[in-house]
Amino acid sequence: MTMIRDEPASTGGLSEKLAIGLDAIAQGDHSPEAAASAKTRLLHAVRVALTSRDLPAAELAWSATGTNSGNCVVIGRAERLSGPDAAFVNGVTSHSSLKEDCGPGGLREGSHPGTYVIPAALAAADMANSSGSALLRGVIAGYEAVGRIGAASPPGIGLRRFRPVGVMGPFGAAAAAAAVWNLGPAATSRTLAIAANMAAGTNQGIYEGTMEPYFHAGVSARNGILAAQLAAAGAVTSHQSLEGEFGFFETYGGEQGATDEVTVERDEYAVSRVGTKRFAACMQNQQTLALIIDTAPADLNVGDIVGVTIRRPATGTNGLGSPGVSRIPPYSNMLQAQMSARFTAAAALAGAPVEDPTYFRNSYADSAITALARKITLDNSTDGSVAVEIKLPDRVIVLDSDMSSTLFPSAEEIRDRFLRDVGASEGFAHAGKLAALIDDLDQLTLATQLTDALCMPRVP
DSSP: OOOOOOOOOOOOOHHHHHHHHHHHHHTTOSOHHHHHHHHHHHHHHHHHHHTTTTSHHHHHHHHHHTTSEEEEOOTTOSSOEOHHHHHHHHHHHHHTTSOSEEOSSTTGGGSSGGGTHHHHHHHHHHHHTOOHHHHHHHHHHHHHHHHHHHHHSOTHHHHTTBOHHHHHHHHHHHHHHHHHTTOOHHHHHHHHHHHHTTOOOBSHHHHHTOSHHHHHHHHHHHHHHHHHHHHHTTOOOOTTTTTSTTSHHHHHHSSOOOGGGGTOOOSSOGGGTOEEOSSSSOGGGHHHHHHHHHHSOTTOOGGGOOEEEEEEOSSSTTOSOSTTTTOOSOOOSHHHHHHOHHHHHHHHHTTOOTTOHHHHHHHTTOHHHHHHHTTEEEEEOSSSOOEEEEEOSSOEEEEOOOOGGGGOOOHHHHHHHHHHHHHHHHOHHHHHHHHHHHHTGGGOSOTHHHHHHHTSOOOO
């Protein structure tokens, strides 16, 4: 597959201005810190995909596409698929455990960019037999695109209840593919314009706990590949796809938003700003879980608990207002339990393995956890603080330490988690090999040196 750079005259639209910056990344104009962060994002994404491939949504995505052979990696499976199908399956798998990376909430940083940027970049690299450095630059460019478009997007997009992954995903995936294929600024601008017409996704599946939310990531990754292919083929697109009177911002958000954020100079790349989940749960529940697990008394007997009050803001990183977060018992599926502030907190108080998504798959209807969840009250804090108040017959325990660092573990901690979990799943020798290949990604002549290793079947 050969891609040709395309550089016609300037149109001056926002998508073109962004494309110029993304093309600079595709040419290697990025910081060493951005490259290191991209490798860390890859480590985390590969860990999540390898340890999530047996979850229901991942299995379904594979069964729906597994007969379509190709030459692109499906992480953790021996068989390969076409580029679009591989991007779809890897996207769904990456999102199916809720352990993916995350922005600070809403549209910012693209919500969960690793679930669509990395699958699209991997597929694009396999399709074009690209170098490891091209794959790395695609990851950086994909994160940068959604970091900037997410920051510029008007709040009305969220207020209208579009789901951020579905809305931001096509932009990130498309930018990643365009950078891997080195399409040039004009074709990259057209790629973004096409992606603006692919943005979609509601939150009803999040609320009900169904599979549509996982598909948002997979469809975004697939559509990003298509957007870049159409642009490379010469598709004619609008010049003001983002800021036009009938463009993305006005249509989805009802206003222009902070359009300067698309081109503003920044001290760091978006790939370096994204958080990383520790627990297999909604981002909004992460700090509450860390507060309970890391600071609750070791001798706490959950049988003595009279009641629990969780105090968190209504919106934002710890928001109680996100779909499904305030859901009361009972819970009828895995995702409802993972989204619920009550269920996740009850599970953490009971010492359940809330880092493991299979716990939620197997235990969402656990009667003891459900009973404890019924004792939990949610209360909006007005000062942005997060606290857990545990009422016992003879005393009240208040947990209120600052847990904001939970979403930002060090690169060393992310690597340790990778070696631990992938080692247990695939064998520790293979985990070490994968980590070394990602460490040296920008030195690999062909990205297939990594993707071949990702395609290996499970080691017993």
